[in-house]
Amino acid sequence: MSNQISFQSAIKSRNLRMTNQRRQVLRVLEESDEHLDAEAIYDLVRKQNPRISLATVYRTLALFKELGLVNEHKLGEDHSHFETAQEEPHYHFTCLSCRKIIEFSAPEIEETLLPRIAKQGLEINEVHLIISGYCADCQANLIEGKKQCSSPRPIHNQN
Amino acid sequence: MSNQISFQSAIKSRNLRMTNQRRQVLRVLEESDEHLDAEAIYDLVRKQNPRISLATVYRTLALFKELGLVNEHKLGEDHSHFETAQEEPHYHFTCLSCRKIIEFSAPEIEETLLPRIAKQGLEINEVHLIISGYCADCQANLIEGKKQCSSPRPIHNQN
DNA sequence: TTGATAATGCGAATTATTATCAATAAGAAA
DNA sequence: TTTCTTATTGATAATAATTCGCATTATCAA
Ligand SMILES: [Mn+2]
Ligand SMILES: [Mn+2]
Ligand SMILES: [Zn+2]
Ligand SMILES: [Zn+2]
Numbered sequence: 001m002s003n004q005i006s007f008q009s010a011i012k013s014r015n016l017r018m019t020n021q022r023r024q025v026l027r028v029l030e031e032s033d034e035h036l037d038a039e040a041i042y043d044l045v046r047k048q049n050p051r052i053s054l055a056t057v058y059r060t061l062a063l064f065k066e067l068g069l070v071n072e073h074k075l076g077e078d079h080s081h082f083e084t085a086q087e088e089p090h091y092h093f094t095c096l097s098c099r100k101i102i103e104f105s106a107p108e109i110e111e112t113l114l115p116r117i118a119k120q121g122l123e124i125n126e127v128h129l130i131i132s133g134y135c136a137d138c139q140a141n142l143i144e145g146k147k148q149c150s151s152p153r154p155i156h157n158q159n
Numbered sequence: 160m161s162n163q164i165s166f167q168s169a170i171k172s173r174n175l176r177m178t179n180q181r182r183q184v185l186r187v188l189e190e191s192d193e194h195l196d197a198e199a200i201y202d203l204v205r206k207q208n209p210r211i212s213l214a215t216v217y218r219t220l221a222l223f224k225e226l227g228l229v230n231e232h233k234l235g236e237d238h239s240h241f242e243t244a245q246e247e248p249h250y251h252f253t254c255l256s257c258r259k260i261i262e263f264s265a266p267e268i269e270e271t272l273l274p275r276i277a278k279q280g281l282e283i284n285e286v287h288l289i290i291s292g293y294c295a296d297c298q299a300n301l302i303e304g305k306k307q308c309s310s311p312r313p314i315h316n317q318n
Numbered sequence: 319t320t321g322a323t324a325a326t327g328c329g330a331a332t333t334a335t336t337a338t339c340a341a342t343a344a345g346a347a348a
Numbered sequence: 349t350t351t352c353t354t355a356t357t358g359a360t361a362a363t364a365a366t367t368c369g370c371a372t373t374a375t376c377a378a
Binding site for chain 2: 364365366367368374375376
């Protein structure tokens with residue numbers, strides 16, 4: 001089922017309204033293959049709708065998370081990143097130098113770990129696995145003393 | 160090797176100084192079997208040293224993290240929790256109702272997942288696995304409509 | 319003991335996110 | 349269509365965790 005469809009059905013169930021802002025935030029998330037943070041989403045939506053408020057972006061993301069359309073990830077930085085809910089479960093590696101995010105799957109988690117946890121009587125809602133370290137590029141660059149990755153993604157808050 | 164010992168040797172290497180505040184923070188962390196946040200550590204140290212500053216607690220925790228004496232965990236709340244570095248790797252389940260933290264081991268991570276990641280050319284520094292959901296107690300309580308766990312731990316910031 | 323300077327305490331600053339609230343707009347009903 | 353109810357928005361203030369700046373203090377090597 002596509003995200004638009006489950007959004008529509010969610011709207012019908014609760015007394016929600018379909019607004020331009022919600023459509024725009026959802027579109028930006030769907031058209032991006034990256035893990036965007038609120039500020040990045042805000043900037044992208046503003047290209048189409050310069051009047052949108054950052055507060056609306058945050059409210060919309062919180063709503064989408066509740067509806068299960070979007071997942072929030074705390075990847076070790078001081079702010080969250082968002083992506084549309086995916087079919088297959090996956091996890092995240094983040095490079096401490098260039099902040100690149102690499103997704104990976106881990107079937108041993110779904111197949112053996114989670115069942116074992118559930119058997120302990122715990123009800124599982126979310127599973128977040130974050131591995132941090134250095135990507136191949138940054139390892140090479142750091143070794144040759146550059147102390148900078150080839151493609152560093154700037155830290156958000158120093159601006 | 161005990162934490163005090165590696166603290167001593169770390170102090171010798173860099174030009175660090177052994178202060179009462181550092182001793183006190185380390186002792187509080189070692190004497191607790193919980194995952195304390197900065198505020199809780201602050202409160203515990205203040206019992207012995209009412210003059211310590213919260214900023215010093217944060218600075219000390221950052222230092223201990225650098226030295227590998229202490230690990231920081233973001234468990235889904237808006238602040239960090241800390242524990243002394245453990246021998247065996249372990250991961251964390253957090254109850255969304257009572258905020259209880261349950262540790263668990265996952266040898267499939269160290270034995271098969273991490274080697275697979277490393278083979279991709281990624282250098283691994285930290286591994287954080289957080290599973291959130293409802294503990295057995297809270298499941299029971301929530302079913303009988305109490306909407307409250309038997310032993311809820313208050314959220315920090317509503318005070 | 320003394321001197322250099324690492325570390326502290328205090329308060330201000332920062333940053334991500336949330337709350338307030340008057341103004342707006344979605345959409346059901348008339 | 350027009351009207352009406354109220355969910356949603358935009359603008360901005362408030363919050364909360366953490367960090368910074370700096371004068372003062374304490375550590376420790378000489
Ligand atoms: Mn992802
Ligand atoms: Mn632990
Ligand atoms: Zn990198
Ligand atoms: Zn619980």
